[in-house]
Amino acid sequence: MRSRYSAFAVGDPDYLLASWHPDTRPASFELDAGLRWYRLDIVARTSGGLLDTAGTVDFRAYWRAADGTAGVQSENSRFVRADRHWVYLGEA
Secondary structure, eight states: OHHHHHHHHHTOHHHHHHTBOTTTOOSOOOOOTTEEEEEEEEEEEEEOSTTOSEEEEEEEEEEEETTSOEEEEEEEEEEEEETTEEEEEEEO
């Protein structure tokens, strides 16, 4: 989860696509260049440990737009292991 947030923060759509499960990954993905992501709060998680194959992360990611407006992206995300790596599956 933190690495995907970092990819949003630095503007790396290729990493976001690579860390997305192939069953739910879109063909392409564009980031909004006018948003600056500046904070991530992990609210809760389920599973996701060393021996788990699935888990969820409830988070809040904070953004600010170029025009000064601000907002929060809240989601409870599902992750699964695929080829020994955690990948984003979608909202829980």
